[in-house]
Amino acid sequence: MSALGGRSGIVRGSTAPRRRRRRLTDALTLRGRCFLAAGVALMVCGLLLGFRDITRIGFLVAGLPLLMLLLARRQRLSMRTTRTVTPSIVPIDQWSDVNLRVENPGPATTPILMAEEQLDYALGDRPRFVVPRMAPGAEHLINYRVRSTVRGRHRLGPLGLRVKDPFDMTLRLAVVRGTGDLIVLPRIVSLSGTTVAGGLGNEGTIPHMIALHGEDDVSVREHREGDDLRRIHWPATARTGDLMVRQEDRPATRRIVLLLDDRATVERAPRGTASFEWAVTAAASIANEVIGSGTNTFLALGGEIRSGHGGEHLRVEEALTELAVAELREPVQFVTTMALAADAAASGALCIAVVAAMAERDTERLARVRPPGSPGMALVLPVSDSDDPVAASATATGLRERGWSAVVITPGTSLVDAWAAAAASPALQGGRR
Numbered sequence: 001m002s003a004l005g006g007r008s009g010i011v012r013g014s015t016a017p018r019r020r021r022r023r024l025t026d027a028l029t030l031r032g033r034c035f036l037a038a039g040v041a042l043m044v045c046g047l048l049l050g051f052r053d054i055t056r057i058g059f060l061v062a063g064l065p066l067l068m069l070l071l072a073r074r075q076r077l078s079m080r081t082t083r084t085v086t087p088s089i090v091p092i093d094q095w096s097d098v099n100l101r102v103e104n105p106g107p108a109t110t111p112i113l114m115a116e117e118q119l120d121y122a123l124g125d126r127p128r129f130v131v132p133r134m135a136p137g138a139e140h141l142i143n144y145r146v147r148s149t150v151r152g153r154h155r156l157g158p159l160g161l162r163v164k165d166p167f168d169m170t171l172r173l174a175v176v177r178g179t180g181d182l183i184v185l186p187r188i189v190s191l192s193g194t195t196v197a198g199g200l201g202n203e204g205t206i207p208h209m210i211a212l213h214g215e216d217d218v219s220v221r222e223h224r225e226g227d228d229l230r231r232i233h234w235p236a237t238a239r240t241g242d243l244m245v246r247q248e249d250r251p252a253t254r255r256i257v258l259l260l261d262d263r264a265t266v267e268r269a270p271r272g273t274a275s276f277e278w279a280v281t282a283a284a285s286i287a288n289e290v291i292g293s294g295t296n297t298f299l300a301l302g303g304e305i306r307s308g309h310g311g312e313h314l315r316v317e318e319a320l321t322e323l324a325v326a327e328l329r330e331p332v333q334f335v336t337t338m339a340l341a342a343d344a345a346a347s348g349a350l351c352i353a354v355v356a357a358m359a360e361r362d363t364e365r366l367a368r369v370r371p372p373g374s375p376g377m378a379l380v381l382p383v384s385d386s387d388d389p390v391a392a393s394a395t396a397t398g399l400r401e402r403g404w405s406a407v408v409i410t411p412g413t414s415l416v417d418a419w420a421a422a423a424a425s426p427a428l429q430g431g432r433r
Contacts (some may be wrong), residue, residue, distance in 0.1 A: 032169030078106025083180035255349035264328035272384025303333035357391035
């Protein structure tokens, strides 16, 4: 998997975001506050006792941290960061290396800085390191590793800096804006013990099983820009005087439409996180199995449908990346998802749905995704772990009555067993209504 360059950022003396207004003395360290308090005490004692020398000493002691504070606020810190993540897309619970390049594009030499990389909580502890002095135009390279047991798009950065003066009396927090991303793929369960065949599309007239070695030319047409010159039909070209090419019939392809239910609420009940994560794992495992077998697969989720680019089939990496960043959405988007899935399956496809329990009207919409004459499979989950599986059973029953092979997922049901049960159902072969 290729490396990903993180977005770069630059900060010029900016401080970290604050929710409340900070006092001037908040930027002083414990040493700075001690000097300030000692100086004020000496000035008060000198004034009360009439010793001007003590007053002058107190003024100097108290003025030192204030002077450092003023200089620190006027200092213009200029830094830039660039992150390279290798690999940028990783399976769950796998390590990834991050190369953090810190540059000084400013005109002044930077001081020694304590730095902390901000990370998502799922990536573990935040790495801390020291950034040495850097001359104008210099750079410093830092390497660290991250690993996540949670799928998703995880943020790397921004870089936080702790800026101190030479006397360690002031502390200023700064942020070098700019982040990188690490995508962690969902967990994959092997389903190789059970196979299913995609639905036979009707966009071609030659079944896939017999169109193994090509067919004779069935027609010719005029040459179009982009046609392969090796397909030129010379006898027809000589007869008509125009450049003609062979028009070959396309073999019918096998399709699978995989649909993921990502509703955040179901009939005003919030969707359980465990239920959704089980669904994502199931969808990822099914996609890994069916796409790996060479079937043309369409992935429907989030109000959109994903397919291959440039006439190519959807790749396993593309499907898993989409599922890695899947999140709960508004229920209205799921209605759009079902409509797009129905359009993709209209010309013939095996429909596979991983859904939560739903109302009767939504069950009817989902059932219509499967076109007449094509099979359909559904894994139906409860809305949350605490839900009674009665609603899921009702949804599965409604789908079976409409020609689907539906299996209810109960606590403790393994994905392998559910997949095998759905594939073995007579409705998968006989669901032609």
